[in-house]
Amino acid sequence: MYTQKYVPFQPTLTLEGQSYFGLSIELTPPVAALADAIHAYIQVKVDTPTPYPMIPDATNVLFFSSKTSMVGGTRLSILEAQLLEPGEYFGVWFKPGMFRQFFNVDLADITQAVVDDDYLSNRHFSYLGERLYDKKGFQEKVALCDSLFLKSLLGQPLPLLSGALQLIYESFGSISVEKLADKVGISCRQLNRQFSLHTGVSTKAFSQLIKAQALLRNYYLGSESILAYGLDLGFYDQSHLSKSLKKHHVSSLSSQAQSFMSDFYKPR
Incomplete structure (x- = not known):
């Protein structure tokens, strides 16, 4: 299983x-x-x-x-x-x-x-x-x-999708779409179709979500700066990291929610 x-x-x-x-x-x-x-x-x-x-x-x-x-x-x-x-x-x-x-x-x-x-x-x-x-x-x-x-329950997940998901998890979202498609044996276009159908987003966008998740979890559980964890996960520098997290739109939250959530996103 x-x-x-x-x-x-x-x-x-x-x-x-x-x-x-x-x-x-x-x-x-x-x-x-x-x-x-x-x-x-x-x-x-x-x-x-x-x-x-x-x-x-x-x-x-x-x-x-x-x-x-x-x-x-x-x-x-x-x-x-x-x-x-x-x-x-x-x-x-x-x-x-x-x-x-x-x-x-x-x-x-x-x-x-x-x-x-x-x-x-x-x-x-x-x-x-x-x-x-x-x-x-x-x-x-x-x-x-x-x-x-x-x-x-309709059955087991599609083997190709399951394999692709696992590879993304194991790399914490850092595997390229091209390498991922090659490993599961289909084209990048076919892989994107599967991810769009089953997750609603592209293969690249899905991987970016998993990478951001790994970053925020490690930051919460650890004692290093958010940049230190980001560098470990393949972010190039503080600018690259900040640009990626900005897509989550913390600034769109109410003042109460933003006050709490910003602590998870700001560098320390």
Whole structure:
């Protein structure tokens, strides 16, 4: 069985993020049969309205409140969701490129977008939001989702895509598109088509997301400057690093979210 080693990093879910935004988090992996496709189920509880910023991590999310159900396409810049009402918000966090293991959609259609879950048109998931909020607790919601996603699992990921993803993860996004295509045995054009369909972005853009993720995670966990980690990951200099991170558009956030998130992006 193919196993992905990539673990997405979200500053908002760190202990600092939970404390800053007043979040109570429950997070658990799916059953083993779904582990190659779903990263985790997550429930976020808030007592007061709060922003919930999410940095680009190449994943896709189904998320639910008691009133709405939405699908998040692959992000190239930060998304600041607004948790406007006190209560519990539930999400299904898919691994990169794995959303189409359950839904026959073209992810390029919703890149950088958040759309209503009617976009999915899957009978197994009709009124899923309502059914979730009929459940008494997080684990009951998880059990319902495990059951539904097992019924809808379309099979193993495409071998070429799986191999390409793994090579990108192993290189922390530093492998060239040309070398990657050569290693998996298809043309760059064919590879880009696969990435566009399954992730919503080009092979190069996907690799850049993984590289930025590695940079921000290492910076958060380590004690070196962000430039030191950037040089290790193939950024040429501070200018190159800053230009890459600027694409996340931290400056577009509300003042509250920007105050927290900028600490992860500014040099020290």
